[in-house]
Amino acid sequence: MKRRDFFKKTLPASVTLPALLNGFSVKAFTEASPLVQALMGTATDTDKVLVLIQLNGGNDGLNMVIPIDTYADYYGARKNIAIKQNKILPLKGTAKTGLHPSMSGLQTLFNEDKLAIIQAVGYPSPNFSHFRATDIWMTASDSDKIVNSGWVGRYLNSEFPNFPNGYPTAQMPDPLAIQIGSVASLALQGPSFPMGMTISNPEDFYNFIDHLTDPLPPTPWAKELAYIRMIMDQTELYGNVIRAAAAKVKTQGSYPGNNDLAQQLRIVARLVKGGLKTRVYMVSTGGFDTHSSQVEAADTSIGGHAKLMARVSDAIKCFMDDLKGLGVEDRVIGMTFSEFGRRIKSNSSLGTDHGAAAPVFVFGKNVRPGIFGTNPEIPTGAGGNDNVPFQYDFRSIYASILKQWFCVNDVDLQTIMLKNFQNLPLCVNTACGVTGIDDVRNDGEQLIINYPNPFVERTSITFNTKGGHTLVQIIDTMGRAIKTLTDKVYTSGTYTVTFDGYGLPLGVYYARFQNGATQQVRAMLKTR
């Protein structure tokens, strides 16, 4: 049993501790009390963290992870931007593949067995629009399907199905996910609510006024009003815990000041060390849409793309060094991704147009290091239409991380990822099994459940209404309401309705409960 759990389970809700702090007796509550948290220290070393690094614009993977064994074809396809062979950074244990000359930081991590390079990551029927391709990576949908929730959002919804009702809780006092920046990502969107929190400065929050709330009628303006109020409430509730976590960390490793990605990762390291139980952090950096001038004509190892490569490599290296120095290196893995790679053949603007598959980096002390897959096949005399075909589906990486890092079971995994994907050995085996993740499932105010789940044809849905108008409807992953199970006025209490999924395709469905301004969503999996 973890010390925290012991503490929680052996104490009544409120108690005067015999402990003396500077001679004073302390009245403390269970874990929700900041004082008890302070007494128990900041270490929550079983909590794992995933850091997602988004490279906006479509990164040129071929100039990042460079094929040496087929160098002549590589050079032939992009003479004006090809990295000179003698400038490519070599990697331990392979003569076939090297890194962009600006990526010495990642070279070091690779040689220290803390970096996995996954070759040619993509998906079938790739989309070449920034817009659409980004949505696909965020939602983990098939390229011809529209899904309105993000893969991280679905994972967090599966772990914390009652969120946001009753949150923060004693078990999960912290934001579920944090995005550094000012724009919320679709990846963190749950089936019905945003599951993440967006911050730019962990020390700086605003105290909103308490407001009387009029009951909200069923109108669009009331929907928007409820949303704004929810954000205000969360900001207030979570502002204090984030500020407190940040305040615990007085010194950190050094990060370059002119590197926006490094500065974002610095905040992440600080909050991780500060003890937040937040599972997922998301950061991003832009400028990768290198249609033109990605290299200097005179020296292809410098120029716009070289600066981007240095930014990514330096930031990750500083972050890893800092995590090590802070003693939390074991808890964190991260991955980079971009909405697509670029065309094999360069254009005459010293740039590259929108392409398909590209490599992904997964880094961390608990990552299984090495290179997954082979160098992309480059046709001799590549033409303007030639693209890197994908070897690994990006969703295999997501699914493998959820399974091996967050210990998600296979049924939940299929619900979250919407189907089955190949399992890649990305994390070292011992990484799984040390965390009590399941204990958060009953957190928050649970208003709707179903049984059995997964189900074959029928499942019973039980909900708890405060009374008044109550709606239970079934929505699919595209957000379409396919059935309304009940839609009437109830007296407060617990009721059960049945969802008959006969004839519906196998897959994930959501039971959406609405009672006044309260909403909750339950994910259900229909199987054979």
Add this chain to the structure above:
Amino acid sequence: MDRREFFTLGRRAKATSPMPYGGLRQIYSGLTPYAGTWTAKEVSHLLKRTMFGAKKADIDYFLSLGPSGAVDALLNVSTALPAPPLKNYDNTDIDGADADIAVAPGTTWVNAISTDGTANGKRGNSLKSWWVGNMINQDRTIREKMVLFWHNHWSTEFSMYETATYGYRYNSLLTQSALGNFKKLVKDMTLNVAMLRYLNGYLNTNTAPDENYARELQELFTLGKENNPNYTEEDVKAAAKVLTGWRIKPEDESVFFKPEAHDKTTKTFSSFFGGAAIAGRSDAAGAEAEIDELINMIFAKQIEVSEFIVKKLYTWFVYYTIEPDTLNNVIKPLAQKFAQNWEIKPILSELLKSEHFFDPLSQGCLIKSPIEMIVGLVREFEVVIPDASDYVNQYGMWDYLRNQAELMQQNIADPPSVSGWPAYHQLPQYYEMWINHDTMPKRGRFIDQLIGTGYMRNNITLKIDPVAFTEKITDAHLPDALIEGVLDILYRVPLSASRKASIKTQILLLGQSDESYWTNYWNARNIDTTSYNVVYNRLQPLYKYLMNLAEYQLA
């Protein structure tokens, strides 16, 4: 099937009573001209959607015109450009040989072509400040709101093209085309210097065509990405070839044609475009004819283009969900009308005069963008900004407001990408994307600053004068009338009677029940300083409170 169509399918059959709101509206009204009540509330709805905020004087003016007359007046836009941006900066660090040096302070820089990076950085700030100023000083028309609409649609980023004169010409084109012909605007924008630079058209060469503009022309500017089945990757490549050869002349920033860089072969398109072929030409007139043929070919997809643009206008002016009823009653009829001649003004006229636009379910549901909130606040409270005679401080204040909007994620002239601001297009959140744990506190702080001590610069303070604002309210000496009058301007959603009573008692009367306390002080405000201060100290928390509530963020 569209997910929204599916969502309410079959509703007609069992729609005996309105369904409760489950994220989508049960809205049945269409384009029949609105003939309902015409009070400050309806006028405020119209003005907050078509202008930046609704000043009391503007509400009174449009109240006198009736719904149809009001929309006609809003759409009666001038083609004259506002006075151009001024040199509000000094010559520090600008190359002595650069043309900018000769531009006198306080005169416009738009006619002097500068190649100096520092000068262009300073000019860019001037351009952005000026753009904010245009919104604040807008006339009583829809023009500036449409300029912002088009800026989001034809997104370009100053931080990428970095030449302020390009940006000025881009803004001028949007301003002059605000209510013009959309098809003509497509042609004009294709050869606009800022766009040519931003999406690499100026580098597009026959030997290795650059697909950037060719793709966005179809995906973002005309057909939309949601039209499946759709144009193919081959169509992107073929269009890129059509668009090869256009260049920018550095001496005068004019756009010219370079024949040797043009692809003179025949460009063949997919079956989506009926296998159309555009014959290659070799001179400027021929290359322009190729562009015309390309645009004609795209616009022959009448349904796709017209519905894409009409939906975008709808999302901008009304709401972001489009149910089957709305699709049939509003979008399709407007799109059919639009496809006849691609004129923007008639369809906006019909939309804004419609029952649908004034439907209670269309009101109050738009979350203000940062620029709408900031410029609207400045206009509604008539915050005093130095006039053109003190252009240095005038631009300084505009720049402060611009920067506030940037912090809240809307940096004018620098949208985040070629697809514009995500809040205008990103499913499923749309406008909600403006509001998060980072931007919401920033909105709160901005409001607190302007209603509190203000923003100070060069001994000038930018702040709300709560007493001056209240002077415009009818019967402000009566607490109930005061609160109603204020809410008509500031809010688009109702407050319950009990909340209004509580606001009156707790804030305006400081817990007292006798309303004459307020009335007496208000009536004496210009007679003695004590009364003025009492009134000031009651109104300031009143407006702070109202603006700190979530309700203030809706329009």
